[in-house]
Amino acid sequence: MEKKQDDGSNEIKYRGVKAMPFVIGNETFEKLGTIGTTSNLLVYLTTVFKMKSITATNFINVFNGTCNFGTLLGAFLSDAYFGRYKTLGFASVSSVIGMLALTLTAAITKLHPPQCKSDVNTECHGPTSWQLAFLLTSFGFLVVGAGGIRPCNLAFGADQFNPKTESGRKGVNSFFNWYYFTLTFAMMISLTAIVYVQSSVSWAIGLAIPSFLMFLSCIFFFAGSKIYVKIVPDHSPITRMAQVVVAAIKKRRLKLPDEPKMSMHNHIPSDSINSKLPYTNQLRFLNKASIITLDDEINLDGSASNPWGLCSIQQVEEVKCVVKVIPIWFSCVIYHIVLVQMHTYSIFQALQTDRSLTSHRNFKIPAASFPVFSMLSLTLWIPIYDRVMLPRARKVTKTEDGITILQKIGSGILLAIVTMIVSGLVEHKRKYIGTTQPTLGAEPRKGAISAMSSYWLVPQFTIAGISEGFTVIGQVEFYYKQFPENMRSFGGSFLFCGFAVASYLHSFLASVIVKITENATSNNWLPEDLNKGRLDYFYYMVAILELLNFVNFLVSAKWYKYKGEESKDLEVEINEV
Numbered sequence: 001m002e003k004k005q006d007d008g009s010n011e012i013k014y015r016g017v018k019a020m021p022f023v024i025g026n027e028t029f030e031k032l033g034t035i036g037t038t039s040n041l042l043v044y045l046t047t048v049f050k051m052k053s054i055t056a057t058n059f060i061n062v063f064n065g066t067c068n069f070g071t072l073l074g075a076f077l078s079d080a081y082f083g084r085y086k087t088l089g090f091a092s093v094s095s096v097i098g099m100l101a102l103t104l105t106a107a108i109t110k111l112h113p114p115q116c117k118s119d120v121n122t123e124c125h126g127p128t129s130w131q132l133a134f135l136l137t138s139f140g141f142l143v144v145g146a147g148g149i150r151p152c153n154l155a156f157g158a159d160q161f162n163p164k165t166e167s168g169r170k171g172v173n174s175f176f177n178w179y180y181f182t183l184t185f186a187m188m189i190s191l192t193a194i195v196y197v198q199s200s201v202s203w204a205i206g207l208a209i210p211s212f213l214m215f216l217s218c219i220f221f222f223a224g225s226k227i228y229v230k231i232v233p234d235h236s237p238i239t240r241m242a243q244v245v246v247a248a249i250k251k252r253r254l255k256l257p258d259e260p261k262m263s264m265h266n267h268i269p270s271d272s273i274n275s276k277l278p279y280t281n282q283l284r285f286l287n288k289a290s291i292i293t294l295d296d297e298i299n300l301d302g303s304a305s306n307p308w309g310l311c312s313i314q315q316v317e318e319v320k321c322v323v324k325v326i327p328i329w330f331s332c333v334i335y336h337i338v339l340v341q342m343h344t345y346s347i348f349q350a351l352q353t354d355r356s357l358t359s360h361r362n363f364k365i366p367a368a369s370f371p372v373f374s375m376l377s378l379t380l381w382i383p384i385y386d387r388v389m390l391p392r393a394r395k396v397t398k399t400e401d402g403i404t405i406l407q408k409i410g411s412g413i414l415l416a417i418v419t420m421i422v423s424g425l426v427e428h429k430r431k432y433i434g435t436t437q438p439t440l441g442a443e444p445r446k447g448a449i450s451a452m453s454s455y456w457l458v459p460q461f462t463i464a465g466i467s468e469g470f471t472v473i474g475q476v477e478f479y480y481k482q483f484p485e486n487m488r489s490f491g492g493s494f495l496f497c498g499f500a501v502a503s504y505l506h507s508f509l510a511s512v513i514v515k516i517t518e519n520a521t522s523n524n525w526l527p528e529d530l531n532k533g534r535l536d537y538f539y540y541m542v543a544i545l546e547l548l549n550f551v552n553f554l555v556s557a558k559w560y561k562y563k564g565e566e567s568k569d570l571e572v573e574i575n576e577v
Helices: 016-038 041-047 053-107 129-149 153-159 166-201 203-223 237-250 284-290 313-342 345-351 372-397 405-436 454-482 485-517 535-559
Strands: none
Touching: 016 053, 016 129, 016 153, 016 166, 016 203, 041 053, 041 166, 041 345, 053 129, 053 153, 053 203, 053 237, 053 485, 153 485, 166 203, 166 372, 237 284, 237 313, 237 485, 284 313, 313 345, 313 405, 313 454, 313 485, 313 535, 345 405, 345 454, 345 535, 372 454, 405 454, 405 535, 454 485, 485 535
16 A cells, blocks of 8 residues: 555656656755755864864864754654655755755854954964854754754655565665766865865855755755655654553563463554564564453554554664664764764864865865865775775675675774874874974964975875775665664664764863863963874874774674574574464
């Protein structure tokens, strides 16, 4: 039985390829707008709004964390009430408003602090309370936009194809390829052209460009409204998970039966899209939610009369799929601290190096553009891995996947440790040259610019990109395959929530280090002028944290059992009654 569309019809008319120009156009301009706005915010806050490095870093971390956490709420509202179409439409408009407001903070002089009179050793006035309030308002609209767009855009595009036909399945795969192509394209343009305009031409123009691009994204999105497949929201996976927990708590004193087939609820709705899962003894407490205690607990159609008091075995196993993922998710959260680091203090590193593109020093690479090296290494690594490494791995392991998903994630965590060690060594060299040899002037409010070429930063960004190719892409595959089919949008939110927690943890970690070391004899590790700090120590500390995290990941991976996998201790397959 098909779900109804918004117009109330039972039959779904898939337009597939016909809808793609609108969907892909919306995706392309949306990514150009959002990435073009957010990729250079750290530099914007420290230069235009005169924030200290630690303040701006914490600000960005909290902003990114809130955006990513917002995806959980966005996924819930989409699945339970509004549907993906309405959620995307509302979120897109909110993003446009937020970008326009942020552009105004750069274009109108009264909306940002005045320029400093001198580049160095001059007290600069920070933003007033109302300037900061206007800035936070713009960020608020951006948070709402990100919370609705990120968990829904990929799934909405896939909704346009019929999953029951071969052409529909091929269309979905093609859409995913185009989606990641547009993401790469948007990052390339944003981290180069748009960042250059912002840093070297005008912040007002540089922020107005992505605002206009986001406006075009809205135009493309709403232009295809008449041909979109708009699925009516069914139920929230969070509600189904809560029902299992509540029912298990209510029946916590009951003893699990020896014959689950005879005394446990095993109803599977006929319209369920989820694959059937075997009854398992892992997380046994949750199994009690399926124990039948009264005859009137079950309706004539086999469903539970009170879903908060009785849940099916299938529903319980679906919840287990999510709960079992949490230890792996936590390890990935700690891993993401490295990626957050590459977009914060590694940018400050770049600011105090020689960023000249040629020996004439007529053109400097914007500091915020350096993460493009991570993206380039990721883009180059994927085909090498897919065409060269993977076939060889298949011959060794004798499996179709070559290496398991968890092995892929673990490989990325190992490379994260290497990334931090290399970053620390490069920072030690940058500081040594910056304090012992003639410098190339000074960066406003930062300090002397080291004569060391910024190209020395490329290795750490390159290794980080390859690491991301293993762990982040591995996570996407992991959540997609291990979550129940009807929870895959929720699985996407799970990924973004991991990014959010990592942003908050990085902010907390940096603040604690500043607090502990600001009065230390060895000086503050993370001062405004990195030449007076010990950023290399901070990198090494994160490397140690990642090493401990890798050990924790190995323990969690050994305990984890893939969805539907038969275990040796107990896997009792229950046939549907």
